Amino acid sequence: MYELAILARGGVLLTVWALAAGWPPGRLAARLRRDGWQRICPGAWAAPGKETDWRVRETALQLLRPRRVCRHGTAARVHRIELLTGPPPPEASRSSLPPEDVCLRRGLRVTTAARTVADLIRTAGSREAAVVTADSALSRRVVDGVRREPLVRYEELAAQLAVRRPGAPRARAWLPLTHPASGSPAETVARLRMADASLHPGCQPQVRTPRGRTLRPDFLFRSAGLAVEVEGYAYHGTPRAHERDVARFNALQSCPGIRRVLRFTAREVFTEPGRMTATIADALADLTAATGGGSRSA
Structure with missing residues (x-):
């Protein structure tokens, strides 16, 4: 049997990996408790002392469900797109997405920046929330202490909002209110x-x-x-x-x-x-x- 730390990926261990490596269920449970492994969700554990933030939780969920894709507020956090209000609870896709709307960023499968912004604008509760999100993605910003370049072009957002989806007409009316020079x-x-x-x-x-x-x-x-x-x-x-x-x-x-x-x-x-x-x-x-x-x- 391999040590649990060797089986983990990025500090995350799935129960199925340990069982496949020959750990008996009872012995595995005892070792996890003894060594201080932290339960993230059913079937996934974080290494002792590892901070179990939203990224670790989402990593575990994607390891358990390989087809899972981060969307909306979670995708915004991954892309470092600012929102008017605090980040909402994590959301993942429940339906298939076009391959061109999915990318790998910071080790997670997420909707592309353009699709993420379009989704957030379409579902925004106000004009201000919609334009804040778009401005953040269109501009050069320092977010969470990280300086990044613009994430999308205006034309990319317009193309996303041209697709018939709920909320798209209202979002298209808000898009011209954006300004790529906005700093916050x-x-x-x-x-x-x-x-x-x-x-x-x-x-x-x-x-x-x-x-x-x-x-x-x-x-x-x-x-x-x-x-x-x-x-x-x-x-x-x-x-x-x-x-x-x-x-x-x-x-x-x-x-x-x-x-x-x-x-x-x-x-x-x-x-x-x-x-x-x-x-x-x-x-x-x-x-x-x-x-x-x-x-x-x-």
Whole structure:
């Protein structure tokens, strides 16, 4: 009989592997208990001390059921696609999927990024949830501490949503609201709320400091000279990050053509969007009055 650690794959052991290697059921059960193996689900165990997170659980389930494919929220986590709300419970396919809609990523069988985003948009509970998901996949992001490139192209999403599936018509109407320059879920929601208030800034435009440094404010009403910055929950996570933020704020204010910078937290964007848009509208009115003209658009 082989030792259980040798039979395991990536720290996951299936009971059937141990039995096939000659372990008697009673002796196997005693050894699993004695050595501290952790039960993941019926028929699967995690090695002693191994963290049994969602990836380990999904790995075990796919080892038990080779046709299983991660979908929806679980696939989003694998691809590092941000969602407006926390990740939903794991979901796996209960019906066959076209081979071109399935891929192997981070050791798991999942729906492709394009199919995952299309599924999430079709089943989204709100416009904001749908566009946040699409923006995340369309843009370059740092997610879970990992910097990644864009996962899909707009044309790929359009092709997925052209297929007749429940929720596709509504999803197709939301797709044009996406923007590949969006840097975070909070930025996406802020852009949508501003558009609802007839405020249409440029997104992530280039500006230059007097010394030639290139910056990209989250939003810019260029004709009025108003920049708007949206800061995420963890933006000031360390003293160094706070110092960088202060330096960036000062540099942004020094750019020719920028007369004022407004800053909003993610919490304000999500919970008090009306106050955010009213503050922006008031600032635009003040700047316009000071120059004798202007626009509420970029």
